[in-house]
Amino acid sequence: MVRVRFAPSPTGYLHIGSARTALFNWVYARRHGGKFLLRIEDTDIARSESRFLDEIMTDLKWLGINWDEEPINQSKRFDVYRAAAENLVKSGKAYREGEAYIFRMPAGRVIEIDDMIHGKVSFNTDDIKDQVMIKSDGSPAYNFCCVVDDAYLKITHIIRGDDHLSNTPKQVLFYEALGLKTPEFGHMPLIMGSDGAKLSKRHGGVSVEEYKAEGYLPAALVNYLLLLGWSPGGDREILGLDEAVKIFDIKNMTGVQAKFDLQKLKWMNGEYLAKEKAENLLPLIKRQMADAAKSANCPDDALLRLIDLYRVRIKTLREFVPATDHFFGDGYSVDEAGVEKHLKPPESKKILLDFADLLDKVDDFSHARLEEACRLMAETKKIKAGRIIHPTRVAISGKTTGAGLFEMMEILGKSKVIERMRRAGA
RNA sequence: GUCCCCAUCGUCUAGUCUGGCCUAGGACAUCAGAUUUUCAUUCUGACGACUGGGGUUCGAAUCCCCAUGGGGACGCCA
Numbered sequence A: 001m002v003r004v005r006f007a008p009s010p011t012g013y014l015h016i017g018s019a020r021t022a023l024f025n026w027v028y029a030r031r032h033g034g035k036f037l038l039r040i041e042d043t044d045i046a047r048s049e050s051r052f053l054d055e056i057m058t059d060l061k062w063l064g065i066n067w068d069e070e071p072i073n074q075s076k077r078f079d080v081y082r083a084a085a086e087n088l089v090k091s092g093k094a095y096r097e098g099e100a101y102i103f104r105m106p107a108g109r110v111i112e113i114d115d116m117i118h119g120k121v122s123f124n125t126d127d128i129k130d131q132v133m134i135k136s137d138g139s140p141a142y143n144f145c146c147v148v149d150d151a152y153l154k155i156t157h158i159i160r161g162d163d164h165l166s167n168t169p170k171q172v173l174f175y176e177a178l179g180l181k182t183p184e185f186g187h188m189p190l191i192m193g194s195d196g197a198k199l200s201k202r203h204g205g206v207s208v209e210e211y212k213a214e215g216y217l218p219a220a221l222v223n224y225l226l227l228l229g230w231s232p233g234g235d236r237e238i239l240g241l242d243e244a245v246k247i248f249d250i251k252n253m254t255g256v257q258a259k260f261d262l263q264k265l266k267w268m269n270g271e272y273l274a275k276e277k278a279e280n281l282l283p284l285i286k287r288q289m290a291d292a293a294k295s296a297n298c299p300d301d302a303l304l305r306l307i308d309l310y311r312v313r314i315k316t317l318r319e320f321v322p323a324t325d326h327f328f329g330d331g332y333s334v335d336e337a338g339v340e341k342h343l344k345p346p347e348s349k350k351i352l353l354d355f356a357d358l359l360d361k362v363d364d365f366s367h368a369r370l371e372e373a374c375r376l377m378a379e380t381k382k383i384k385a386g387r388i389i390h391p392t393r394v395a396i397s398g399k400t401t402g403a404g405l406f407e408m409m410e411i412l413g414k415s416k417v418i419e420r421m422r423r424a425g426a
Numbered sequence B: 001g002u003c004c005c006c007a008u009c010g011u012c013u014a015g016u017c018u019g020g021c022c023u024a025g026g027a028c029a030u031c032a033g034a035u036u037u038u039c040a041u042u043c044u045g046a047c048g049a050c051u052g053g054g055g056u057u058c059g060a061a062u063c064c065c066c067a068u069g070g071g072g073a074c075g076c077c078a
Helices: A016-031 A050-063 A078-090 A142-152 A162-177 A208-214 A218-226 A241-247 A262-275 A278-291 A300-310 A317-323 A336-342 A346-360 A367-381 A385-397 A405-412 A414-425
Strands: A003-006 A035-040 A094-097 A100-103 A110-115 A119-124 A131-134 A157-161 A184-188
Touching: A003 A016, A003 A157, A016 A035, A016 A050, A016 A157, A016 A184, A016 A208, A016 A218, A016 A241, A035 A050, A050 A208, A050 A218, A078 A094, A078 A100, A078 A131, A078 A142, A100 A162, A110 A162, A110 A184, A119 A162, A131 A142, A142 A162, A157 A162, A162 A184, A208 A218, A208 A317, A218 A241, A218 A262, A278 A300, A278 A317, A300 A317, A300 A405, A336 A385, A346 A367, A346 A385, A346 A414, A367 A385, A367 A405, A385 A405, A385 A414, A405 A414
Parallel strands: A003 A035, A157 A184
Antiparallel strands: A094 A100, A100 A131, A110 A119
């Protein structure tokens, strides 16, 4: 039975690269009907905090990753590691240096691993130094407790980042010395920033929390991450966890480091946003508005209409707030270039005021009726409807882009619309 | 410095294992047109790559070697 694990260290947020590692482990487990376990690597007691662990677990669940069995904490197993190290000292494979336990690296051995992603990779033990197993302070060193625990948890496949590839021969030697069965390894290439450098804040964010706050949908983030280093085959790109579970094959993963492309993530998020039901987006939008200190006392049904109008035009939920600010009071942002182009010309002002006068007589302020009035005026004055539409759009929203003009007018309401038009035309 | 991994459009990738079907396919981005007498959507098209050099072979993006480039690791961090 396949058993894999994700082993976060609760010393910080969940990194987007770690999330991807967790994701592929999870998919691998589900694909093979195995178990996906969580192990908390909190050996650095000073830096580990429970709030980080809470956040990591919350983020994993948010992404749709659940785990089997109760997670274990390494901080509670120090005596297990010490006992294992003690045995190696007794058998002469390790020695002590003060309080520390150190593994003696055998000379001239070639350690070959058959990586699920890279194929055969070999290392010479002459290039590797003796390894600390237990530090002077009594805490275990990473490579050692990792092996002890993976064996304890009966992990069959270790899928992790390429940064661990060079740890692998050391760990293989530990399995061997401890008389344990070595699991299969699969090292996935690391994700880099768009410029090839280590992924950092300036590339758009490194933590899952940042993407959540920015208004990315978990399904979109997961979908994008799935496409980094793996391809579902054919020309398929949009797929969810459930479909990935059906067709995932680790042999199809590439060994090539991928650059994180925020543009494509945005596009993908837009795709998911456009498909999502407005009701599901409602609480998320409310959260965005609260975060932006726009405590709109806007009834849900009105907000739902706005969401329906805008979710196909935004790429992240955060974009909703600035895109719709003109619906919430007069303190909205104004596109100066748009004003220059559509509101400055005297003839535009004239058209705007004429249209406002016309609208004053319209009682049924529905978008269908408004459009009718606009088209009629254009015909009467023998001008293109665009000559009316553009100035009006800028006048009532301050923007050159947005939802359909007549829908915006309907939602804004007669008095607001006319007031803004007359102010802009003055 | 030593060891390890990797190398197809700007980016993610298909194709590489099992050489010929590849005048190298798709997606994002960019640009141009069409549709919508507004915004967005949608549609069409354009741009655009096998890192270089040697081999092997009738034939190489695909196999081998070297170089170059990128990344990772060499912690009593995890």
